[in-house]
Amino acid sequence: MAKHKPIPQASKSASSGKEAGLKQKGLAAFQRNDFTDAIKQWSRMDLKAEPVAGRALAEAHFRRALGLTDSAQRLADLAQAAALLPGEGRFWYHLALTHHRAGRLDEAIGAYARAAENGFARRPLIFARALAEVERNPRLDAASLNTLTAGDTAALLPIAALLRGDAKAVLTPAAANWFERLKGQMRGDVMTVLWRGLAFLATGQPAEAARELGTRTAATLPGDAEHVRAFYHGLALAASGDATGALAAWSALPERRGSPRLAAAVAGANLGQVRQAFAAGRWADVLKVTGDVFQLTGPAAGQPELLAAALIAHNRQASEAAGRNAWAEALSHWQQMADLLELLPALGPRDPILHNLAIAYEKLEQWGSAAEMWVLLMSTLPRRQPKTKAKAKKAADAPADPVAGLSVAEKRAWLRRRALESYRKAGQLEQAIAQYRAAIKAAPDDLDLRLELANALLANDQEVAGRNELRRILERDPSHQEARVRLAELHQMRGEIWEAERLLQEVLDADPDHEQARRGLVEMLRQRGHGEFQAGYRELARDAYATALKLAPNDVDLLVSFGYTELVLGKIMIARTYFDQALAQGTPEAYTAVFDRWAWEDNVDEARLVIDRAAAAPVAMPHFYVSAAGTSFSQAMPPLFDPFLLNPKQKKAAPAPVNPWETLGQELLAQAQATAGDRLDVYQHIVGEVGIRRPELTLSVAVKMTALAPDDPSAWTALALMQGLCDRKREAKISLNRADQLARKRGDAGLIAEIAEMRRALDNPLIGMMSKMLPMLGDDFEDFI
Amino acid sequence: MPAPAESKTPFVGDPFAELDVAPAASEAEIKQAYFAQVRAHPPESDPQAFKRIRAAYEQLRSPEKRLEAAMLRVQPWSEPPLPAGLAAEPALDLTVAVEDVTRAARALTELSRRDFREDYRELKW
Numbered sequence: 001m002a003k004h005k006p007i008p009q010a011s012k013s014a015s016s017g018k019e020a021g022l023k024q025k026g027l028a029a030f031q032r033n034d035f036t037d038a039i040k041q042w043s044r045m046d047l048k049a050e051p052v053a054g055r056a057l058a059e060a061h062f063r064r065a066l067g068l069t070d071s072a073q074r075l076a077d078l079a080q081a082a083a084l085l086p087g088e089g090r091f092w093y094h095l096a097l098t099h100h101r102a103g104r105l106d107e108a109i110g111a112y113a114r115a116a117e118n119g120f121a122r123r124p125l126i127f128a129r130a131l132a133e134v135e136r137n138p139r140l141d142a143a144s145l146n147t148l149t150a151g152d153t154a155a156l157l158p159i160a161a162l163l164r165g166d167a168k169a170v171l172t173p174a175a176a177n178w179f180e181r182l183k184g185q186m187r188g189d190v191m192t193v194l195w196r197g198l199a200f201l202a203t204g205q206p207a208e209a210a211r212e213l214g215t216r217t218a219a220t221l222p223g224d225a226e227h228v229r230a231f232y233h234g235l236a237l238a239a240s241g242d243a244t245g246a247l248a249a250w251s252a253l254p255e256r257r258g259s260p261r262l263a264a265a266v267a268g269a270n271l272g273q274v275r276q277a278f279a280a281g282r283w284a285d286v287l288k289v290t291g292d293v294f295q296l297t298g299p300a301a302g303q304p305e306l307l308a309a310a311l312i313a314h315n316r317q318a319s320e321a322a323g324r325n326a327w328a329e330a331l332s333h334w335q336q337m338a339d340l341l342e343l344l345p346a347l348g349p350r351d352p353i354l355h356n357l358a359i360a361y362e363k364l365e366q367w368g369s370a371a372e373m374w375v376l377l378m379s380t381l382p383r384r385q386p387k388t389k390a391k392a393k394k395a396a397d398a399p400a401d402p403v404a405g406l407s408v409a410e411k412r413a414w415l416r417r418r419a420l421e422s423y424r425k426a427g428q429l430e431q432a433i434a435q436y437r438a439a440i441k442a443a444p445d446d447l448d449l450r451l452e453l454a455n456a457l458l459a460n461d462q463e464v465a466g467r468n469e470l471r472r473i474l475e476r477d478p479s480h481q482e483a484r485v486r487l488a489e490l491h492q493m494r495g496e497i498w499e500a501e502r503l504l505q506e507v508l509d510a511d512p513d514h515e516q517a518r519r520g521l522v523e524m525l526r527q528r529g530h531g532e533f534q535a536g537y538r539e540l541a542r543d544a545y546a547t548a549l550k551l552a553p554n555d556v557d558l559l560v561s562f563g564y565t566e567l568v569l570g571k572i573m574i575a576r577t578y579f580d581q582a583l584a585q586g587t588p589e590a591y592t593a594v595f596d597r598w599a600w601e602d603n604v605d606e607a608r609l610v611i612d613r614a615a616a617a618p619v620a621m622p623h624f625y626v627s628a629a630g631t632s633f634s635q636a637m638p639p640l641f642d643p644f645l646l647n648p649k650q651k652k653a654a655p656a657p658v659n660p661w662e663t664l665g666q667e668l669l670a671q672a673q674a675t676a677g678d679r680l681d682v683y684q685h686i687v688g689e690v691g692i693r694r695p696e697l698t699l700s701v702a703v704k705m706t707a708l709a710p711d712d713p714s715a716w717t718a719l720a721l722m723q724g725l726c727d728r729k730r731e732a733k734i735s736l737n738r739a740d741q742l743a744r745k746r747g748d749a750g751l752i753a754e755i756a757e758m759r760r761a762l763d764n765p766l767i768g769m770m771s772k773m774l775p776m777l778g779d780d781f782e783d784f785i
Numbered sequence: 786m787p788a789p790a791e792s793k794t795p796f797v798g799d800p801f802a803e804l805d806v807a808p809a810a811s812e813a814e815i816k817q818a819y820f821a822q823v824r825a826h827p828p829e830s831d832p833q834a835f836k837r838i839r840a841a842y843e844q845l846r847s848p849e850k851r852l853e854a855a856m857l858r859v860q861p862w863s864e865p866p867l868p869a870g871l872a873a874e875p876a877l878d879l880t881v882a883v884e885d886v887t888r889a890a891r892a893l894t895e896l897s898r899r900d901f902r903e904d905y906r907e908l909k910w
Contacts (some may be wrong), residue, residue, distance in 0.1 A: 027910070052909070059905070062904075063905060064900050090904045095905075128894040131890055159890045162881065163886055167881065194889060197895045198886065199881075201881055202879075202880075222897065223891035223897060224888045224889060225890075226892075228886075228888055229889070232881065232885070235877065235879060269877065277868075306870040308868050312867070319859065322859050337862070348864070355860045356859050356860055359857060410852075414852065414856055422826075621820075678828075678829045679828065680828035681828065681837065681839065709829070
């Protein structure tokens with residue numbers, strides 16, 4: 001057997017010095033309630049040599065345990081303390097409480113016993129141990145637990161009965177004796193109320209339960225017991241039909257959120273009221289009740305029935321309010337909907353609500369909030385930059401809004417414009433730019449954000465910075481077509497049409513289906529074509545139209561413009577082909593445009609053919625006849641500045657009836673009137689289109705307008721204009737007086753001013769003279785004067 | 786070619802609903818709907834309705850105006866189907882839960898107590 005070596009003196013001294021150091025360090029930690037450090041120091045001591053250290057270590061474990069909320073850690077510390085000092089009853093008692101709280105009843109009962117054995121004589125131990133026994137076995141005869149006082153036994157009997165489901169036993173005459181014995185102890189009176197109330201409820205007597213549980217007593221229940229009483233009091237009231245009382249009882253509960261049982265009870269209690277209000281369409285009542293419920297339990301815990309009912313009620317109320325322009329009211333409902341849907345997205349889409357919120361903010365001129373809402377809505381759109389080009393295209397083309405029929409790109413562009421406009425109105429463009437810059441700093445590769453910044457800069461008139469940002473996007477991603485389109489728009493605004501066209505063509509080369517670029521390029525080419533034609537460069541105009549037609553082969557205006565250019569260039573066959581293609585589109589506009597082109601070339605035979613084709617097609621509506629009549633009368637007019645026309649003695653004579661355009665004009669006007677019936681809009685069109693050139697032909701039409709709409713001031717002004725142009729000044733003034741009365745009755749300030757202007761014109765001899773030139777000036781009369 | 790005189794009454798409301806067309810309707814469909822509405826509400830017999838119809842039509846005539854009208858339209862929210870629970874008689878669960886009895890009973894003990902500093906002992910070293 002090996003012998004222990006004797007410890008050298010010097011080492012022994014060093015060892016005791018180390019022990020003293022650990023002791024002191026531990027004590028210092030203990031004094032500052034750092035039990036973990038104290039345990040660390042004292043655990044390194046020789047506990048056999050220093051039994052006091054063992055006691056100190058046990059106390060440190062005990063104190064640390066009582067400060068812990070984690071049951072397992074607490075248990076470990078208490079077990080350690082009990083192992084170090086097994087004769088310390090208080091350690092066993094707390095070990096028992098910890099087991100008991102965790103529902104480990106066998107361990108709890110064992111530990112309670114050890115505590116008692118080791119002299120822990122606090123009275124609550126006896127009752128707690130007995131309660132653990134009853135919880136473990138509710139059929140146990142409480143009277144058999146010989147350590148209990150009569151009062152303890154009386155307190156346990158109703159508990160045991162309720163735990164074993166024998167609620168009737170609590171309401172028997174025998175139970176009355178239990179409660180009699182309880183008086184004056186263990187909060188007996190109030191506990192009696194609680195147990196009897198629960199027993200009434202469990203035996204299907206909610207009214208009695210409500211009465212019992214609502215009984216006022218001198219003493220109050222301890223925390224958790226009061227919570228139980230208040231909950232079941234509310235439940236009993238609800239079951240008795242008193243939903244309002246139930247809500248009041250439940251609102252006294254200290255812990256209301258996160259309890260599914262309470263949420264279900266609250267919902268169940270109020271479902272009847274909500275159902276009735278919902279069925280009757282009393283949306284405000286639905287919202288009152290559901291609002292109370294949600295305030296009590298939180299909307300997340302609400303039952304789906306109530307949440308759906310609340311959302312529907314808010315939706316109906318918001319729509320109704322918006323319908324009568326009560327935007328503040330609508331806003332409030334939509335805000336609550338947005339909040340509910342953010343919490344519970346499964347209940348429905350949130351985007352339409354955000355959209356409506358933005359509209360409401362705009363209506364209320366809360367521009368900053370409107371801008372934020374439009375931006376928020378933009379962020380809900382699918383992000384750009386999916387991994388593959390095919391996916392990118394699919395995402396951009398996908399309809400974002402099936403209602404408006406817009407693509408994602410179209411919707412994003414619209415939202416962007418709107419948000420910036422709102423920021424501008426709020427005077428917050430600078431802030432928006434600062435926000436975008438900060439966001440880009442955090443995510444420099446987010447090209448959507450960079451595009452938003454570029455747009456904000458451009459909206460803030462920081463053109464150079466905006467253009468640079470767009471170029472930065474294209475440097476990072478040369479395939480970013482949205483940035484390229486935006487850059488093209490910028491060039492177009494600066495009049496750099498060729499550069500704009502080049503950029504849009506690049507977009508289309510990369511993505512032939514890019515609708516925005518296609519439309520933009522078509523418009524640019526159309527404008528360029530019209531400009532070249534006006535300037536006399538017919539071939540250049542034809543080339544521009546031809547390029548545009550490749551992108552928009554069915555565009556009526558382009559077909560007609562191209563055809564007309566060819567016609568002017570003497571290529572009548574080609575012109576006819578393109579005119580035919582335009583007519584094949586079947587729109588009234590196409591027939592009118594082709595008719596006009598033949599008229600401008602003074603080809604009445606071709607013009608008549610267009611009329612015939614229109615009559616055969618289902619487009620020959622009165623408006624078409626009116627437009628064609630206007631063109632025909634314009635063609636029938638003699639050239640401008642005929643010196644005889646300026647002779648005031650010469651009466652305005654109708655052109656010779658042999659003029660084929662005059663004949664056609666008369667025919668078309670008759671046709672228009674024949675098909676007009678009593679349609680005011682057609683008569684308005686006749687007066688506007690023909691009256692300005694041939695007032696004598698449309699005077700009767702204007703009279704008919706006033707007969708059809710005698711209270712419409714614009715009908716009377718139209719009549720006054722025709723009368724004035726026919727030199728019937730006195731009658732014109734009477735008509736204007738009537739128009740003025742009606743306009744004042746309506747409070748139409750714009751029309752009143754217009755009528756005053758007409759009065760002055762009637763009295764002005766210069767205007768009177770110029771009016772004789774009307775037939776030649778036609779549409780340009782207003783510009784001329 | 787001047788168009789028919791425009792209504793001076795600004796349209797308040799949903800022009801798509803007024804003409805009974807979908808917001809995604811084409812120009813031709815809108816025009817067709819407009820004429821149908823005018824036929825149903827001739828100006829001579831229903832001038833107010835005609836004015837509304839005309840004003841609504843004015844808001845939808847050009848693609849730009851149409852887009853604006855569509856985007857500034859109050860968006861419909863598809864209401865969820867009403868849960869069956871709202872149609873049924875409300876049911877309250879009146880069960881007295883064992884957990885609640887236990888919770889109340891334990892309130893009579895020290896199981897809910899938090900402060901046990903009285904159980905500390907002084908160190909005697």
